[in-house]
Amino acid sequence: xxxxxxxxxxxxxxxxxxxxxxxxxxxxxxxxxxxxxxxxxxxxxxxxxxxxxxxxxxxxxxxxxxxxxxxxxxxxxxxxxxxxxxxxxxxxxxxxxxxxxxxxxxxxxxxxxxxxxxxxxxxxxxxxxxxxxxxxxxxxxxxxxxxxxxxxxxxxxxxxxxxxxxxxxxxxxxxxxxxxxxxxxxxxxxxxxxxxxxxxxxxxxxxxxxxxxxxxxxxxxxxxxxxxxxxxxxxxxxxxxxxxxxxxxxxxxxxxxxxxxxxxxxxxxxxxxxxxxxxxxxxxxxxxxxxxxxxxxxxxxxxxxxxxxxxxxxxxxxxxxxxxxxxxxxxxxxxxxxxxxxx
Ligand SMILES: C[S@@+](CC[C@H](N)C(=O)[O-])C[C@H]1O[C@@H](n2cnc3c(N)ncnc32)[C@H](O)[C@@H]1O
Numbered sequence: 296x297x298x299x300x301x302x303x304x305x306x307x308x309x310x311x312x313x314x315x316x317x318x319x320x321x322x323x324x325x326x327x328x329x330x331x332x333x334x335x336x337x338x339x340x341x342x343x344x345x346x347x348x349x350x351x352x353x354x355x356x357x358x359x360x361x362x363x364x365x366x367x368x369x370x371x372x373x374x375x376x377x378x379x380x381x382x383x384x385x386x387x388x389x390x391x392x393x394x395x396x397x398x399x400x401x402x403x404x405x406x407x408x409x410x411x412x413x414x415x416x417x418x419x420x421x422x423x424x425x426x427x428x429x430x431x432x433x434x435x436x437x438x439x440x441x442x443x444x445x446x447x448x449x450x451x452x453x454x455x456x457x458x459x460x461x462x463x464x465x466x467x468x469x470x471x472x473x474x475x476x477x478x479x480x481x482x483x484x485x486x487x488x489x490x491x492x493x494x495x496x497x498x499x500x501x502x503x504x505x506x507x508x509x510x511x512x513x514x515x516x517x518x519x520x521x522x523x524x525x526x527x528x529x530x531x532x533x534x535x536x537x538x539x540x541x542x543x544x545x546x547x548x549x550x551x552x553x554x555x556x557x558x559x560x561x562x563x564x565x566x567x568x569x570x571x572x573x574x575x576x577x578x579x580x581x582x583x584x585x586x587x588x589x590x591x592x593x594x595x596x597x598x599x600x601x602x603x604x605x606x607x608x609x610x611x612x613x614x615x616x617x618x619x620x621x622x623x624x625x626x627x628x629x630x631x632x633x634x635x636x637x638x
Contacts, residue, residue: 304456337617341505354456357433381565403436413633424447430454434467434468441474453482483512521636528635532634559631564629573613
């Protein structure tokens with residue numbers, strides 16, 4: 296069993312299924328010759344994993360682990376699958392409490408709409424805007440937008456992972472009286488509703504990952520965003536990706552006819568967030584791994600535990616991991632970007 300490649304985006308694995316899946320992965324440690332997960336910094340080569348398999352595992356796992364205490368003792372279910380950033384002082388009052396375990400994810404979603412041009416557009420529309428989010432995960436950010444950031448909006452949250460969309464339907468959709476719709480679809484393949492969105496939101500969606508180039512998937516992704524937007528509408532996009540990838544992606548967007556309005560670099564604040572979030576992440580990873588029996592199998596259990604913990608921490612860009620180092624040394628940068636489709 297190779298959990299990095301073999302799991303299915305169409306599945307929403309139960310706790311019992313996860314026990315078997317992780318148990319089988321631990322046991323395969325007796326025969327596996329190659330370590331796909333670096334035991335120094337948690338790095339996994341691009342060619343050794345499939346993003347659909349990883350997210351399929353993670354979203355089922357988050358639901359299965361349920362509520363856990365943060366480092367300050369506040370209980371939460373992991374739903375923001377977001378690195379986020381500390382709120383930049385220049386942007387005004389911080390929208391989140393310092394003890395909120397989800398504060399960096401909440402900052403990231405609030406920051407998408409903090410641009411002066413966006414605030415002006417919202418005023419003109421009396422806040423009655425329609426958002427389509429491409430790669431919403433569990434919909435935690437969609438829920439925040441519908442309740443606090445854009446309280447008069449309607450919102451369609453799209454993700455390709457069924458387990459994530461099921462969490463959105465269970466936890467968030469019922470709170471918003473029909474204003475929030477959760478759609479299970481690959482954003483590059485979904486039937487496109489043309490010109491429906493005032494905002495297309497993209498928050499840490501797992502695309503635009505290849506250094507120095509925009510892939511075919513990236514190009515279709517942006518084309519979809521362009522077609523979804525109303526004339527005059529905005530693409531609000533935040534992520535930490537290879538620094539060399541921003542320019543090729545901007546070129547794709549500009550070739551589609553989109554106008555670059557503003558770029559904000561929050562890499563420094565994103566590193567601060569990862570430093571300050573380390574203890575919460577460590578506790579979460581321990582709680583998650585402790586809840587699966589496979590990791591107690593003698594000999595291989597310990598080794599697999601170490602690999603799983605490092606891979607998860609790398610995924611969260613925890614200090615000491617490859618992805619954290621990439622952000623610290625500038626290989627990756629976190630930017631929040633605003634593009635407008637001309638009216
Ligand atoms: C790091 S998670 C971020 C999720 C969410 N935006 C958040 O901040 O919590 C990346 C998400 O991108 C989604 N994703 C990647 N490519 C996608 C695509 N082509 N269509 C829809 N979702 C996609 C993945 O399924 C995953 O849920």
